[in-house]
Structures are given as structure tokens and as C-alpha cells.
Amino acid sequence: MANYLKFRGTIMKVYIAYESKYGNGKKCVEYLTEAITKKGHSVETSSIREINPDSIPSADLYIFSSPTHIGRPPRKMKKFLNNLEISQEEAKYTTMVTHMDPKAKTHQIINNLLQPKGMTKVPDGVRIKVNGMKGPLEEGYEKKLDAFANEIF
Template identity: 30%
Template structure:
């Protein structure tokens, strides 16, 4: 539990970005950046991007190696990586450190996602590592002053190199649609 500016408790799922009543926006711009080794996180990123576009957002999709000097001219940042030893990948960590700096990003909404294997029943040693890259991205962006548009999203693969479990691409598409609708809709 965290406390907001007024001292009220709020949990992670309730700390989503809220816009003021009646606020209207032109088309929101979203940057989706991913890092993956085996193509699974790229497929998730593509589906999230497609869902955001279907909800009316303008989306740029880039791998972390292509995303250099991106600037803060975006209204939403979506970052994702595979999970390595319970962490986000090194290239994603470097992207966040190098590109998400300064006050220009503070207060902007973000979406954190990641891929990884499910913990096996009885494997207590690795149970907490399962697709945890998303959580690490979430924590890093929140520490830089960005505001979550959603809880971190974990997507599962059936083996070390994949493929994605059945239904994961559809879940990613729906997540993009949901976040896009919520952020682009006027608030009553």
C-alpha cells in the first residue's frame, strides 16, 4: 500500500492515471518499446500496439535497439521485455536509464509488460521469478515519476524460448484496447 498526496491509502491497481473532468485530447501518441531475444515479447508488443491503435491512439512500435533519443513527445509509454533471472533484460534496463530522464516524462502514463515462464507447482525457489520483468519495468518507471495506466501485465511462454501460451496474444490485444479506450475517453 502507498499513500497518495492526501495521505489516503491506495493499492497498486487503483493508482491508474486519472484525467480531470471534461478534459479532451487530440489523438494521443504512444511509444511502445520492447526487448526480446526469441520473438515472444515482440509479438506481445505488436498486439498491444494494435489494440491501442484500434482504440484511436497513434502508436510507434520500436525495439529497444531502434529507440534512440526518443524524447518525451509521447502521451503514453508502453515498455516490455522478457524475464531473465527474475529481472527485466539488460537492454531494457539501459533503455530506461538512458532515455527516460528528466521532468518531461514525469506524470505521463505508462504500461509495463513482460514475458516469462510460469512457475512450476512446488518450485518455491523460482515461484517469484515468473514473468517478473514486467514488475521490474513497472517499478523503474514509477520511480522516475511516470504514472501507471494499468497494473503490470505478465504474459507466459510454454518453454525457455517459447512459444507463447495459447491466448496470450489475444490478452495483449485486449489490454491495448482497454488502456487505449480508458485514456482516450473524455471523463464525465
């Protein structure tokens, strides 16, 4: 099994910043938080509506979680990522995206926004489908998130 962060045996600090209009992404964040916590790591989460992008806590891994609006992250999320200030060198991140259309480029757009900030993506992000604007989440999303947590740690 992959262990991209080479963290095995060490307690790692994960920070998840999310946007979620209808609560589907938030549900994924809560599930993923539990999956990572069960592995012995610590997770802190914030809605991007509650925090300033220039004062987020330092972490070993950042996860940015976003819905897809008109083929991309919502304006709020883009603004948050544009204004993100992370002082540590070589900060690592990954993404979690919800969408109806699997061809949406939301991940790619988030990566393009973070690349100039010198952040490294490890591993590839996870995509979760919603069956309609307001959900529900695709069947088996929990398994996808368990596999994602295993991939990270």
C-alpha cells in the same frame, strides 16, 4: 470498462519500446499495436536496440515491453530504463512482460526503475506466458492483449 487514461474521444499517442530476444515479445507488441490502432489511436514502436533512451518521442502513454531473464528484465532493458530521459511532467506508462515463471518479478523491477523518474503507472501491466525459452506464446495471448487494450482505452 476501465478507461484509466480518461482519453475517450481523443486520439492518443502511444509509444512502445521493447526488447525481444526470440521474437515472442515482438509478436505481442505487433498485436497490441494493431489492437490500439483499431481503437483510433496512433502507436509508434522501437526496439530498445535501435534507439537512445535519452531521445525517445513524447507520448501520452509509454509501454515498456520486456522478457524475463533470470527473474528480471535483461541487462539491456535495465540499462535502457536507467538511462531513460523523459522531459514531459507526469508521464504515464505501463508494462508488458513475457515469462515462463509467473512468479517472476520483472514488472516490479521495471516499476522500481521508473519510479524515481516521476512516471505514473496506468494501468497495471500485462503478463504473457511463453511455453519454453523460445516460445511459443501461451494459447489465448491475443485475448489477453485485447483485454489490456480495452483496459487502457
